[in-house]
Amino acid sequence: xxxxxxxxDDEPLVRAGLRAVLEAQPDIEVVGEAADGASVIPLxxxxxxxxxxxxxxxxxxxxxxxxxxxxxxxDEPPRILVVTTFENDExxxxxxxxxxDGFLLxxxxxxxxxxxxxxxxxxxxxxxPASVRQLAAEYGDDGGNRAARAAMERAQLTEREGEVLxxxxxxxxxxxxxxxxxxGTETVKSHVSAVxxxxxxxxxxxxVIAAYESGFVAPG
Amino acid sequence: xxxxxxxxDDEPLVRAGLRAVLEAQPDIEVVGEAADGASVIPLxxxxxxxxxxxxxxxxxxxxxxxxxxxxxxxDEPPRILVVTTFENDExxxxxxxxxxDGFLLxxxxxxxxxxxxxxxxxxxxxxxPASVRQLAAEYGDDGGNRAARAAMERAQLTEREGEVLxxxxxxxxxxxxxxxxxxGTETVKSHVSAVxxxxxxxxxxxxVIAAYESGFVAPG
DNA sequence: GATCGTCTCCCCCGTGCGGGGGAGGCTCGT
DNA sequence: ACGAGCCTCCCCCGCACGGGGGAGACGATC
Numbered sequence: 001x002x003x004x005x006x007x008x009d010d011e012p013l014v015r016a017g018l019r020a021v022l023e024a025q026p027d028i029e030v031v032g033e034a035a036d037g038a039s040v041i042p043l044x045x046x047x048x049x050x051x052x053x054x055x056x057x058x059x060x061x062x063x064x065x066x067x068x069x070x071x072x073x074x075d076e077p078p079r080i081l082v083v084t085t086f087e088n089d090e091x092x093x094x095x096x097x098x099x100x101d102g103f104l105l106x107x108x109x110x111x112x113x114x115x116x117x118x119x120x121x122x123x124x125x126x127x128x129p130a131s132v133r134q135l136a137a138e139y140g141d142d143g144g145n146r147a148a149r150a151a152m153e154r155a156q157l158t159e160r161e162g163e164v165l166x167x168x169x170x171x172x173x174x175x176x177x178x179x180x181x182x183x184g185t186e187t188v189k190s191h192v193s194a195v196x197x198x199x200x201x202x203x204x205x206x207x208v209i210a211a212y213e214s215g216f217v218a219p220g
Numbered sequence: 221x222x223x224x225x226x227x228x229d230d231e232p233l234v235r236a237g238l239r240a241v242l243e244a245q246p247d248i249e250v251v252g253e254a255a256d257g258a259s260v261i262p263l264x265x266x267x268x269x270x271x272x273x274x275x276x277x278x279x280x281x282x283x284x285x286x287x288x289x290x291x292x293x294x295d296e297p298p299r300i301l302v303v304t305t306f307e308n309d310e311x312x313x314x315x316x317x318x319x320x321d322g323f324l325l326x327x328x329x330x331x332x333x334x335x336x337x338x339x340x341x342x343x344x345x346x347x348x349p350a351s352v353r354q355l356a357a358e359y360g361d362d363g364g365n366r367a368a369r370a371a372m373e374r375a376q377l378t379e380r381e382g383e384v385l386x387x388x389x390x391x392x393x394x395x396x397x398x399x400x401x402x403x404g405t406e407t408v409k410s411h412v413s414a415v416x417x418x419x420x421x422x423x424x425x426x427x428v429i430a431a432y433e434s435g436f437v438a439p440g
Numbered sequence: 441g442a443t444c445g446t447c448t449c450c451c452c453c454g455t456g457c458g459g460g461g462g463a464g465g466c467t468c469g470t
Numbered sequence: 471a472c473g474a475g476c477c478t479c480c481c482c483c484g485c486a487c488g489g490g491g492g493a494g495a496c497g498a499t500c
Contacts, residue, residue: 158446171426174486185486186449193488203456203488205425206391212432378476394456406479413458423458423486 002029003121006049008066009083010035010058018053018083021113028117037061037069044074050121053081053104067100079120103200157198162216164191169208169217222249223341226269228286229303230255230278238273238303241333248337257281257289264294270341273301273324287320299340323420377418382436384411389428389437 005022007015007030015033022028032047034040037054038061044052052070056063063082070077080100102120104113157165167177174192178185192204201207211217225242227235227250235253242248252267254260257274258281264272272290276283283302290297300320322340324333377385387397394412398405412424421427431437 160447168425169429171422171429173423183447184449186451187447189488190448193490196488202391203393205388205428208425208428209389209391380477403477404479406481407477409458410478416458 002027003051003117004029004031004047004049005117006030006032006034006040006043006047006052006078008034008037008040008052008058008063009055011055014055014083018113022117025114028114037063037066040066041069041073044070044078048076049078051081051117052078053083053117054100056082056084063100081116081120157195161191161195161198164188165195165207165211166217168192168195168204169211222247223271223337224249224251224267224269225337226250226252226254226260226263226267226272226298228254228257228260228272228278228283229275231275234275234303238333242337245334248334257283257286260286261289261293264290264298269298271301271337272298273303273337274320276302276304283320301336301340377415381411381415381418384408385415385427385431386437388412388415388424389431 005028007018009015009018012035015035019030019033022030031049032043034043035058037058040052040054040061054063054066058066061069067080067082070080079102081102081104082100083104102116104116163181164177167180172180174185174188177192178188181188192207195201195207196203199207199210201210208217225248227238229235229238232255235255239250239253242250251269252263254263255278257278260272260274260281274283274286278286281289287300287302290300299322301322301324302320303324322336324336383401384397387400392400394405394408398408401408412427415421415427416423419427419430421430428437
């Protein structure tokens, strides 16, 4: 059975584009569309899609609130893929925090969009804004430093959060990080939580993966 | 204050070599030597070293038993760095399982030995047999495939364990891995535990780091 | 002076994780 | 036929982890 998708975006053009891209796949079926966040809940109840591809910025009810509403009011809620125009959209982090499962740039290539929908449908998380990896590619992966710095800015990690992520990527526990930074473990937990939210990671392992994949830390 | 080290090895030559290498560092001090595992406990009680560099294969009491004994009978036990001649020494995994904090090949370069002692003293774990990284370097890092395969053999991961590690390195939880492999979560836990033990990793995060560092999985 | 962001620390709470055991079935090699 | 290794699943258990809140202190910015 195919993956069923509900498209939610205020721009018809975007909906049409997504539909075209997704319907080209034999295993993906677009079962409905909505133009604002408020229409989503009843549509989801009726259509029961596997995945909701949802814009963050919409009239009536934005993607964040719609995500919260879905997860709160619908049992067995669909997986939620947040779609956005802007690379550095803080609303996206809000949405991820609200329970969205993934992140997608509208300018992504069709193959990436399809890939994202499939991954989400499989129950996995897109753990890092695709933009970051793109960014690393754009910079030609010159060894990681420029790309890492840019990725940092993209994810808007503070200096302290960056330190913590680096230590996480060396395998340290919260307690060890606390000792190293000479602060309390509760403080470290705060920073770790902030890092996870900003990277869209579910746990420290995913955060470390993101650190490697983005070039924020380099292997070897 | 310097890092104090106790050397435990049945070969005087090895002890002398370690002493020479370590004493060359201003911040490291060798405070004692022992030729067998049985002598270790009283020496540790008296000298209270920060780090014990211990051979695995020794007369009277081997490194594994000595490690267990130390951790069981001494309060505030020292950090334990396991030293071995053979790259693929299953005794080492036993020792790590018994509570040793790190792993070191006798043929390692002086700088690596010093680095290992410092890391251990800082309270961190050497999470992956240094041999694996060396190995990756030996193979010239040809993209990771040959090195990864060799690293696999080095760590003696079974096929299933390799699959599990790969999924861990994609950020999947135990439950997600179980779903993916169509087995129970308890089974996945078994495999994960095996992977952690074989890699000398403390948790899945360290295992994933090891996977990246060894080239077992490639970023990008 | 007020506001914002960062860093620091605190509470409660559920649960996924990992260690410690064990055990049965399977294939393979001898 | 037997053991070895692997895969599978089970038990109990403690704890680090991560989410959800909140709050005070400081500096920069407005």
